[in-house]
Amino acid sequence: MIRATQVRGSHRWSEPPADTVVLDFDDRHRRRMVMTGTRGLEFLLDLENAVALRGGDALVLEDGRLVEVVAAPEPLAEIRCNDPQHLVRVAWHLGNRHLPTQITARGLRIRRDHVIEAMVKGLGARIIEIEAPFDPEGGAYAGGGHAHAPADEGHGHAGHDHSSHAHGGDPHHESGHHHDEHCDHDHGHGHSHAHDHK
Known part of the structure; x- marks a missing residue:
């Protein structure tokens, strides 16, 4: 059975996928699992470590084809x-x-x-x-x-x-909180201070 051994983030691929898998949250956080795409492509997800997949990611098959991940x-x-x-x-x-x-x-x-x-x-x-x-x-x-x-x-x-x-x-x-030079922050040394630029 062909394996998927890598993941590409949603912004790192654009070619048409060979198939699509629709997965709930639990099934999007696996290391090794047999999956079947919506068009019938069966493959083994076989990653080195479990990865939290997001909708729009792609699983990379050993032959270079991609399988799109859709969040159910x-x-x-x-x-x-x-x-x-x-x-x-x-x-x-x-x-x-x-x-x-x-x-x-x-x-x-x-x-x-x-x-x-x-x-x-x-x-x-x-x-x-x-x-x-x-x-x-x-x-x-x-x-x-x-x-x-x-x-x-x-x-x-x-x-x-x-x-x-x-x-x-x-x-x-x-809340409209924007980080800029006028923002009060605790810098980890026990007190907060503002940067006053007048």
């Missing part, structure tokens, strides 16, 4: 908050539980979980039940995020460009 729609809860500070507070509670969370322009998305949804409602947020591809932020649970993408590709890395992605924005930008 899943039952999700979209969390809407009153303001950016409220959003950050809810996001902190989700992060404290190491819960895979997707950040979008409108709010946060998690997989349906009645216990977590009750907690979120208790924090004053609203829940909207949706079906959509789940593309959470990279993190410890995903092996450090999009491990095969260079840092300039903008998949959840610090220093990424702030253009709009299909997998959402950044809560800092929802």
